[in-house]
Amino acid sequence: SAVISQKPSRDICQRGTSLTIQCQVDSQVTMMFWYRQQPGQSLTLIATANQGSEATYESGFVIDKFPISRPNLTFSTLTVSNMSPEDSSIYLCSGMGQDYQETQYFGPGTRLLVL
């Protein structure tokens, strides 16, 4: 299995500001993903983070709002830009690799509250 860490674990931000969330995996993964989990709801995939190229975004999510970087196989960042209270959510990253038998492993999440 993979051990995935995220920073920060939680934050309270003012509207109009931006927050960058970091995700670190303890071993190389072929794929990394970013999810949003709004209060009391299931997970919604934001994008697939591609190493060295632009992320692949799901419908309803755009690069200007959620820029993603993945400079290497073990690290990715998600920025939530120009935040509004509607962005208050848990943001989760996950990793999946050939050694993980088709399984996604998740980080502990970043709990974001936008005032």
Added chain:
Amino acid sequence: AQSVTQLDSQVPVFEEAPVELRCNYSSSVSVYLFWYVQYPNQGLQLLLKYLSGSTLVKGINGFEAEFNKSQTSFHLRKPSVHISDTAEYFCAVSATGNQFYFGTGTSLTVIP
């Protein structure tokens, strides 16, 4: 595309009683199936998974699930629950191993 239905949004159960959390999926191709647990203020932890082989899968913390292809189900069971099992449980399906589709979750509350 695939989809997952978790029919029970909330399941209260007394401590030491058995529990079953239901999961049904739809897919036109073969799938991989997963159950994840989310404890309060934590991320998702893998409970168990079905990739191939035996349809009865055993996971951590005494949980097990059975893949039923004819009924397109992957119900999660535990014969005797503990207070510590109180959490949110998510069923997920994947066809290619890349895109995961999650159910809406079942909140399990174990009553002392």
